[in-house]
Amino acid sequence: MSGISKVEDAASQHHTDEADVEMKKNLAVQGKGGDLAARIIGDQQIEVTEEDNKRIRRKTDKRILSVLVWVYFLQILDKSVLGYGAVWGLREDCNLSGNEYSMVSSISAIAQLVWLPFSSWLIVKVPHRILMPCLVLGWGTAQTCMAACNDYGGLLATRFLLGLFEAACLPLFSVITSQWYRRAEQPMRVACWYGTNGLATMFAAGVSYGFGQVNGAIASWRILFLFAGLITVLTAPVVYWVMDNDVSSARFLSEKEKLQAIERLRANQTGTGSRDFKWGQALEAVIEPKTWLFVGMALCLNVTAMVTNTFGPIIVGGFGFEPAKTSLLNIPFGAVQLLIIFPSSYLAHRFRIKSVFLEAILMPVLAGAIMLYLLDRSRTPPLLAAYYMLAFLFGGNPLIVSWMISNIGGATKKSVIMSLYNIGASAGNIIGPLLFNSDDAPYYRPGLEKTMGITCALIAIVGLQVAWLFFLNKRQERRRVKNGKPAKLRDLSMEHRYVSNREEGETGAPLGENAFKDLTDSKNDEFVYVY
Incomplete structure (x- = not known):
């Protein structure tokens, strides 16, 4: 055992030495191939007060967060109207049979799998002000064209094209959030744009x-597909007009505020952010x-989220409505999403921890699936309660996304991991x-069995991640x-009030100078x- 321990210690020491050498090498290259902010702020330590911090955050919310909220709402709307189309005759009008409807739903995710390796490169190389409106125009056009479809x-x-353009949406929004906000601010900002899942569900149900x-x-x-698609198409030029690429080129901030905005991060x-795609960071992300x-x-x-999006209205219809x-009856489902996403x-x-919540x-998600599996279809009130309990699941994605972007350093590494995350989601x-x-209607027991097992696996994976971090x-x-x-080190990024980074190490080594060198977390x- 002692021999094995020595080998492990040697391997760990070798990894640490390599990392330290790499860090010093990166620090020696001032601004070259580094973070965009490093080229502006250099070695300056900018004075930022709590009032400055609040003012810049408010401006960022108005300009950047508002765009993220509206565009993500449209993305969820365009994705979720398929389930309501099925309720109002899409399957019959397009002569869908067997698993064809399931395949129509899944094909957009297959398209995302095809395109996602390119998404990580696009997010780094293409300015966000250009990339986002192009994506919005693409999936809006595909959604509009779905209204003209008559067959499988x-x-x-059209669903393939919709998925293709939506592929970069979640990783792009996550990267934007991490580049504009402090780590303590990120959970609520992710909740704001991801919370539109609930709003879109309620809106789609009502419309x-x-x-x-x-x-x-x-x-x-x-008519429903045309309505959703045309609103999205008209949004594309608005996004181009309002959106900014990054903090260092923000049009809504003065030159002094740009420096303060960089300093507060x-x-x-x-x-x-950086426009250099670094293959070393990409490899690190993968391994x-x-x-x-x-x-x-x-x-x-x-897996479970897509079940509710695609089969949720059909399952409720199986209760006899x-x-x-x-x-x-799907409006309360969206309301539950909102009621869970924001408090969680x-x-x-508030408590600076995501894994516990x-x-x-x-x-409740696991309990809801068990109830749907066991209850007789004549017991409508508890069946609806069980179905609504599945909506708790939608509080999970914003927590995972904010947890993930808080634990990744390096522009390329972040975009690659977010794209890999989206591959998992797809x-x-x-x-x-x-x-x-x-054929399993109205109980769908085989599907519910698998859903319960997958939820248990998710609970176990969260525990493993905490141990690894x-x-x-x-x-x-x-x-x-x-x-x-x-x-x-006191993690100042998780403080609720702005705290300056002007601290020193025990031997006088300055802290905070690595922040804009485009170093990875490791x-x-x-x-x-x-955690």
């Missing part, structure tokens, strides 16, 4: 009910265990609908001691992992 092939083609009352030459589901140790634990979370969570009432994200912000909201979106077969923090402490810095000895 047409639906497959589908309204269009369902129209008895004209055009089918209700076609120093404690994040995750930078504000890290924490990457694949986050991907596993995305896979498990989105007519199409109009089925649409209306606030608690994660993530585990807590998964318990795989879950593919698998979810395929777990349910129309704890190990990484211990390794960082050993590196800091070796480099003449305190073993324990190469930056001052990086503190959060």
Whole structure:
């Protein structure tokens, strides 16, 4: 055993030495190939008061967060109207049979899998002000064209294109949030744009009910698709007009405010973005265990999420309700999403921990699936309660996303991990609908069995990630001691009020100078992992 221990210690020491050498090499290259902010702020330490911090945050919310909220709302709306289209005759009008409807739902996720390797490169290389409106225009056009489909092939083609353009949405929004906000602010900002899941569900349910009352030459589901698609298309030029690329080029900030905005992000140790795609960072992202634990979370969570998006209205219809009432009964489902997303994200912000609240909201999801599995279909009130309990799941994604972006340094590494996370989400979106077969109606027991198992797996993966991050923090402490810095650092990025980074290590080594060098978390000895 002692021999094995010595080998492990030697391997760990070798990894640490390599990381330290790499860090010093990166620090020697001032601004060259580094963070965009480093080229502006250089070695300056800018004075930022709490009032400055609040003012800049408010401005950022008005300009950047408002765009994220509206565009993500449209993305969820365009994705979720398929389920309501099925309630109002899409399957019959397009002659779908067997698993064809499930495949139409899954094909957008398959498209995302095809395109996601390119998404990480696009997020780094293409300015966000250009990339986002192009994506919005693309998926809006695909959604609009779905209204003209008359068969299985047409639906497959348009849904494939919709998925292709939506592929970069979640990683792009996550990267933008991490580049504009302090780590303490990120959970609530992610909750704001991801929380539109609930709003979009409620809105789609209400609008589908309204269009369902129209008895004209055009089918209700076609009007619904046209409505959602055209709003999205018209949004694209607005996004281009309002959006900014990064903090260093923000048009809504003065030159002094740009420096202050950069300075207030120093404690994040995750930078504000870079246009250099670094293959070394990409490789590091792929080989890290924490990457694949986050991907596993995305896979498990989105299996169940896609079940509710695609089969939710159909499952409720199986309780014996007519199409109009089925649409209306999904409004509370969206309300539950909102009621869970914001409190859980606030608690994660308030207590500076995400994993505990993530585990807590998964318990009602598991209980709801068990109830749907066991209850007779004649017991409508408890069945609806069980179905609404599944909506707790939607509080999980914003917690996971904010947890993930808080634990990644390096622009390329962040974009690659977010794209891999979205690959996991896409795989879950593919698998979810395929777990349910129309022949199993109205109980869908085989699908519910698998859903329960996957939820249990998700609970276990969260626990494993906490253990791994704890190990990484211990390794960082050993590196800091070796480099003449305190073993324990106060994580200023998680403070609720702005606190300056002007501290010094035990031997006078300055802290906070690595923040804008585009170092990855493993190469930056001052990086503190959060749970």
